[in-house]
Amino acid sequence: QVTLKESGPVLVKPTETLTLTCTVSGFSLSSARMGVSWIRQPPGKALEWLAHIFSNDEKSYSSSLKSRLSISKDTSKSRVVLTMTNMDPVDTGTYYCARTYFFDGVVRVFDYWGQGTLVTVSS
Amino acid sequence: QSVLTQPPSVSAAPGQTVTISCSGSTSNIGNSYVSWYRQLPGTAPKLLIYDNNKRSSGIPDRFSASKSATSATLGITGLQTGDEADYYCGSWDSSLSAGVFGGGTKLTVL
Numbered sequence: 521q522v523t524l525k526e527s528g529p530v531l532v533k534p535t536e537t538l539t540l541t542c543t544v545s546g547f548s549l550s551s552a553r554m555g556v557s558w559i560r561q562p563p564g565k566a567l568e569w570l571a572h573i574f575s576n577d578e579k580s581y582s583s584s585l586k587s588r589l590s591i592s593k594d595t596s597k598s599r600v601v602l603t604m605t606n607m608d609p610v611d612t613g614t615y616y617c618a619r620t621y622f623f624d625g626v627v628r629v630f631d632y633w634g635q636g637t638l639v640t641v642s643s
Numbered sequence: 644q645s646v647l648t649q650p651p652s653v654s655a656a657p658g659q660t661v662t663i664s665c666s667g668s669t670s671n672i673g674n675s676y677v678s679w680y681r682q683l684p685g686t687a688p689k690l691l692i693y694d695n696n697k698r699s700s701g702i703p704d705r706f707s708a709s710k711s712a713t714s715a716t717l718g719i720t721g722l723q724t725g726d727e728a729d730y731y732c733g734s735w736d737s738s739l740s741a742g743v744f745g746g747g748t749k750l751t752v753l
Contacts, residue, residue, distance in 0.1 A: 557742060566645050567680075567688065567731055569742030580740055616687055627735040627742050629678045629693040636687050 522546035524556070524617050524634035531640050532607050538639060542600040542617030549595040550575050555620040556600040557630055558591065562613035572620050572627065573600060609641045646671060647732050649745035656753050659722050663748045665715040665732030671743050675735040677715040679708055682729040682747075691730075692717065722752050 528540035542556055549556065555574035561567050571581045571591045581589045590603045600617060615637050618630035648666040655661040665677065677695050680688035690699045695710040707718045715732055732745040 559742070559744075566746045567733075567744040569744065572742070582741055583739060621693075626675060626737070628676045629690065630680075630688075630733065630742070631690050631693065631699070633687040633689065 522619060522632045524619060524632060526615060526617050526634045526637040528615075528637055528639065530638065531642065533643050534608055534641060536607050538602075538604045538607050538611070540602045540604075540615055540617075540637065540639075542602070542634060544598045544600070544617075544619070547619065548575075549593050549598060549600065553622055555622055556593070557618050557620045557627070558600075558602045558615060559618055559630070559633075560611075560613045560615045561636075562610075565613070570604075570615075571602060572622075574620075574622055578625070607641045612639065612641045614638050645746040646736060646739070646743035647734065647745035649730075649732060649748045651746070652749045652751065654751040654753055655722055657722050657724060660718065660720045661722060661750065662719075663717045663730050663732075663750070665717070665745050667713050667715075667734060667743075669713055670738035671713075671734045671736040672710065672715055673713040674737055677708070677710050678733045679706075679715075679717045680731045680733060682731065684728070688731060719750075724752050726750060727752050 523545050557572035558570040573591045588605045593600045617634045619632040679692040682688045692708040696708045705720045729747045736743045
């Protein structure tokens with residue numbers, strides 16, 4: 521059974537750095553053509569893809585947030601970590617991690633999602 | 644502003660059929676796979692359709708999808724009140740090197 525679970529702070533202050541962890545089970549972060557993406561959703565708004573990391577350690581970031589994001593993985597611990605610097609109230613929302621199937625370097629589908637974690641940015 | 648364009652809302656009566664459109668460009672839908680997700684209120688998105696038209700495990704055949712050029716369509720037949728949710732299309736954009744989603748469509752079953 522594939523599961524993903526996000527963890528991290530519920531509340532962060534403006535200018536602080538957010539660190540979120542996605543712990544996965546039911547698959548390996550070294551599985552061929554598998555990876556993990558981070559996707560966020562501001563309250564009442566649409567989904568926004570942030571970043572992904574593939575099993576071959578290839579990484580990609582949203583161009584609008586690239587300077588603030590960093591993604592890494594610890595295969596032995598089945599964890600993927602996303603950091604976002606200089607948090608702002610507009611970054612408030614639910615952050616999801618999702619298992620990502622890719623082929624030829626292209627994402628094909630986000631097939632399993634975590635439950636999400638709500639992050640509020642406020643002083 | 645989402646890269647993929649969906650209608651904000653659609654509605655239909657129970658038992659009826661509804662379609663949800665998703666419009667993109669040659670850099671995303673036109674050259675990549677489309678997937679569809681359903682998000683019930685207060686829950687995480689769930690995969691419905693992948694590879695343009697393949698139903699995910701456990702998804703009934705009331706749900707179908709197609710892709711043509713730079714657009715995709717999700718169809719739901721035999722609408723049930725439990726189908727009320729937000730529906731999102733997703734794809735990969737080769738120009739942006741990024742995952743992209745539509746703005747979401749809220750389905751109301753009247």
